[in-house]
Amino acid sequence: DIQMTQSPSSLSASVGDRVTITCQASQDISNYLNWYQQKPGKAPKLLIYDASNLETGVPSRFSGSGSGTDFTFTISSLQPEDIATYYCQQYDNLPTFGPGTKVDIK
Amino acid sequence: EVQLVESGGGLVQPGGSLRLSCAASGFTVSSNYMSWVRQAPGKGLEWVSVIYSGGSTYYADSVKGRFTISRHNSKNTLYLQMNSLRAEDTAVYYCARDTIFGVVSDWGQGTLVTVSS
Numbered sequence: 001d002i003q004m005t006q007s008p009s010s011l012s013a014s015v016g017d018r019v020t021i022t023c024q025a026s027q028d029i030s031n032y033l034n035w036y037q038q039k040p041g042k043a044p045k046l047l048i049y050d051a052s053n054l055e056t057g058v059p060s061r062f063s064g065s066g067s068g069t070d071f072t073f074t075i076s077s078l079q080p081e082d083i084a085t086y087y088c089q090q091y092d093n094l095p096t097f098g099p100g101t102k103v104d105i106k
Numbered sequence: 107e108v109q110l111v112e113s114g115g116g117l118v119q120p121g122g123s124l125r126l127s128c129a130a131s132g133f134t135v136s137s138n139y140m141s142w143v144r145q146a147p148g149k150g151l152e153w154v155s156v157i158y159s160g161g162s163t164y165y166a167d168s169v170k171g172r173f174t175i176s177r178h179n180s181k182n183t184l185y186l187q188m189n190s191l192r193a194e195d196t197a198v199y200y201c202a203r204d205t206i207f208g209v210v211s212d213w214g215q216g217t218l219v220t221v222s223s
Contacts, residue, residue, distance in 0.1 A: 001167070032208065034208070034209055034210075036151075036210075038151075043200055043213035043214065043215060043216060044143075044151065044200075044210070044213060045213070046209065046210060046211050049205075049209045050209075055211070087150065087151055089151070089153075089208075090208075091207065091208020091209065094153065094164060094166065095141075095153040095208045096153065097150055097151040097152065097153065098150075099150050100150045100151075
């Protein structure tokens with residue numbers, strides 16, 4: 001199985017701050033990497049697919065980059081509605097998710 | 107509009123069985139990759155199973171041999187038959203549609219399965 005790690009596990013930032021989350025795969029997964037947002041009590045929502053492609057309807061303040069084993073997810077200007085847990089997920093093999101990063105407002 | 111509505115969750119004793127259903131609308135289940143993803147209380151997401159449009163099925167090691175994914179084409183419904191349930195299977199189970207295998211674009215609201223005596 002391909003293992004996914006994320007850091008940090010949680011963060012607090014101010015509205016308007018740039019927020020960055022990193023995700024690392026245990027082996028090369030090319031660009032087969034997605035990012036999801038999950039708000040409390042809700043189903044996850046796809047934000048970024050294939051490492052850097054923005055899903056239709058997702059605000060442009062969200063972005064992703066990386067390939068191989070190292071990936072980055074960025075919120076360019078944190079908004080109150082971005083409070084959520086963010087998960088990376090690989091699909092080079094049977095899908096596996098990272099442990100998540102909880103984002104709060106400071 | 108794509109809609110996925112799960113049902114069938116509930117309380118079951120260890121060793122018991124349960125069948126989850128996912129009624130889909132707005133698209134054809136048999137023409138898509140359909141998955142189940144679960145989330146234990148307060149924990150992260152875990153992929154469980156997928157059925158390809160061609161009928162091939164795959165499972166996470168944690169459920170292989172105990173869970174079976176299937177679909178009923180005329181009812182446009184996805185199923186997850188869960189046997190030999192364990193306490194660690196306790197989770198919210200989400201039905202999902204993949205745009206391509208592994209990219210989950212649509213999710214149901216989830217159904218809670220609790221395995222406890």
